[in-house]
Amino acid sequence: MGTLSFLFDHHITPEDLPWHGLPAIYPHIKDNLDTEGSLNETGKILPDEEWRFHEGDLKWVPGGMDGAFGHHFGGNDQKRARNIVPLIKEIARSDSQAKKIELYNVLLADDLVGYIDPLLESMRQQELDPEPYLRNFARWLAQEGTDRGPVKFAIALLGLVGIPEDVELVALLGKHEEFTLYAAVAIHSLLDDPLLHIWNLAKHVSGWGRIHLVERLAKTDHPDIQDWLIREGYKNEIMYEYLAYICATSGDLKSALAEETIDEELLNSAGELIESLIIGGPAEDIDDYDDAPVAIQRYLAHLEPMAHTLQHFLFAHLINSYLSELKEHWTQRKKQGWNLEIRNTLLQTSQRILQRPLWKELVERDLTSDDSATFYTASQAAELLDIDTxxxxxxxxxxxxxxxxxxxxxxxxxxxxxxxxxxxxxxxxxxxxxxxxxxxxxxxxxxxxxxxxxxxxxxxxxxxxxxxxxxxxxxxxxxxxxxxxxxxxxxxxxxxxxxxxxxxxxxxxxxxxxxxxxxxxxxxxxxxxxxxxxxxxxx
CATH class of the missing domain: 1.25.10 (Leucine-rich Repeat Variant)
Incomplete structure (x- = not known):
């Protein structure tokens, strides 16, 4: 369905079409995938940024507005949903071009997250027939939409009226973080077993999209996915703390650390997971993690013989600080299995790691590094070692x-x-x-x-x-x-x-x-x- 089909309605001119003459989002994403199938830097800048934003406007990171709103506020605007349902019903009934334009203009506000749940529920109750018009309209809007709000709606609509073959279209759009949340929900609706599709998409995103997808892997017992969760899955550009608990529990970190030996990749990723749980933040933290005593005990047992970087020093120092917290915190932690003997044993282990002369040598070396990450890790360690920088x-x-x-x-x-x-x-x-x-x-x-x-x-x-x-x-x-x-x-x-x-x-x-x-x-x-x-x- 292109512009010409709208012009069969003689009351509609090209100028009436809000997408007329503008580049569509779907081909923009499709044409900007790298050899690994992930979006390149050019692809991350959506075409509608040119007319949607003005100089000085506050812009969210891709997916940021929907991610923050969905996580911390939720959306249940029943009134907005009720106002939109009649437009969709008429499109499903008669393929009304005028209603498509009206709906598109409403969706341009890009505030779908505030009412998408009640809207989809209302549409389910209406039992709208996808054929012959509604499903094709959703596909057209997903492929030809020039603005992010309408494309988000198209993905959500495909989740309701689409068929399994539509997953390929939905997943491709989901490779842009602005659309990943909607793609995740749609894939779950379209497939009886969406797990591998969700995991595959999660590998291609690293911001809010990664957060939304990993949250939907939370109950997995797939060993390959579990291993990925504790090695890579928690990593995102927003906050590791959003996913640390999900990945530590669903990835079964405790069991992974039970092995007699582990590789350095797992040593580092496990350290980051424990670090994120101790720091805490917007999601569950170390006090929600029932396996904390066993996981930390096993982690320090691996860290003591393997520690050789300043990042390892920082992991040990944070664990030591956690174990040194005031008595009242530990009264509440007894239910996890903590006791004074375990704490004292782990404190001694972490102290042995921290007291090594190696750390000052590494600080002096790495403070001369031109690599920003290396330098700032050394600077952080230096402060803890009372070295003036x-x-x-x-x-x-x-x-x-x-x-x-x-x-x-x-x-x-x-x-x-x-x-x-x-x-x-x-x-x-x-x-x-x-x-x-x-x-x-x-x-x-x-x-x-x-x-x-x-x-x-x-x-x-x-x-x-x-x-x-x-x-x-x-x-x-x-x-x-x-x-x-x-x-x-x-x-x-x-x-x-x-x-x-x-x-x-x-x-x-x-x-x-x-x-x-x-x-x-x-x-x-x-x-x-x-x-x-x-x-x-x-x-």
Missing amino acids: WDVHWKKLLDKPLEARHWYEIMRRANEERIVEIVKTAREHLELDKIAIGPGNDLGLGEEYARNHCLDFILQGLGQYPGTGQFLVEIALLSPVTRNRNMAIRVLSLWAQEQWTLEIETLLQEAFNREPNEDVQERIRRVLDGEPLDFDDKM
């Missing part, structure tokens, strides 16, 4: 002063003496006049805001040093990036008013008078009036 971080800052992470590391190591040199260097290297162009409502995202990001990290720690770097506060109050101005206000709120100069009060009053953002202006007023700021407020 100020000089190496300072050198990196001077080499690349527009990389914000260097300012972050330097400010973490600042003191009364060093802060003077830090603010002097900021004046010399950040071209502050390019920041102080006047207040606005910019989000400050992208490489063009590199200086603003650097200034953020300086301001983050400047509140500890009253009166130092006042010119940076003044610059920040003139920044078009709202975050910069908020952080400058926070600094001044931390500098006690009795330590203010008259210049600071004048500076704040002028900032208040020109501030375009009502929330920021209110914060300035509170600081001028000596009222405390709530630092939990969105800054």
Whole structure:
């Protein structure tokens, strides 16, 4: 079904078609797969970004909006669903071109996650006949849709009215993280045994799509999938903590570690899983993991003879810190099988690993590395070993002063003496006049805001040093990036008013008078009036 079929309705012109003349998403994805069948970097940029977003718009990572909304809020907008069902019914009944256009325009909002569940349930209750129109409409929309919202709906609709042969189309679209959630649900609906298809698709995505797919592998007893879960499945670009519990339990980490010997790949992946469980976050953590005592005991038994990298040192240190937590935590953990004898034994094992002279040698070596990951692992280990890394971080800052992470590391190591040199260097290297162009409502995202990001990290720690770097506060109050101005206000709120100069009060009053953002202006007023700021407020 192409544009011409719509034009058989003489009331519809090409200009009435919201997709007219625009590139479709399906061929874009199909044409941008690498030799492994995964999406290349060009393919990750959907065609509709050209007209959907404008400069300065906040953009989610692919699949981020649906992933975050689905995980943390859920969607059950019954009213939206009821409004859409009549359009679908008419398409199923008469193949109405006008209703297709109306539906497409509704779907352009790309808020399907807020009402897809009640919509599909309503459609099931209607028992709509897929033939002769509805299934073909879903296929057409999946292959010819030019906008992400309609394509998401097409995938969901195929899950309801499609046949097993439609899995190939759905899975290909699912290789883009923006559509993986919908593809996962559709594949489950289309196949009696979707497990291998879900696993195969999971290998081709690494962000929110990986999270959605691995969650659907949670009850597997397939040995190859279990092995993949504890070696690769938990790895994603969002947070390992989302999947650590699922992969440790469904992948049967405890049994994998029961082997007399394990390879280094499993040593590293098991360390990352235990690390993620201890850190915790948005999903189940170490206190939900009933196998924690046995898994950690077995892991340390392998780690002690095999540990030889700074990452291994960090694993051992985190486990040691966990085992050293206050007594009240362990009272609740007895139900998992923890007791004082097990803890003391494991503490001794982790201490033996941590006390090796090797670690300081590796830190000194790796702090000279040009590889970013190697350097920052060494920097993290150095901090735990009380090795001062100020000089190496300072050198990196001077080499690349527009990389914000260097300012972050330097400010973490600042003191009364060093802060003077830090603010002097900021004046010399950040071209502050390019920041102080006047207040606005910019989000400050992208490489063009590199200086603003650097200034953020300086301001983050400047509140500890009253009166130092006042010119940076003044610059920040003139920044078009709202975050910069908020952080400058926070600094001044931390500098006690009795330590203010008259210049600071004048500076704040002028900032208040020109501030375009009502929330920021209110914060300035509170600081001028000596009222405390709530630092939990969105800054």
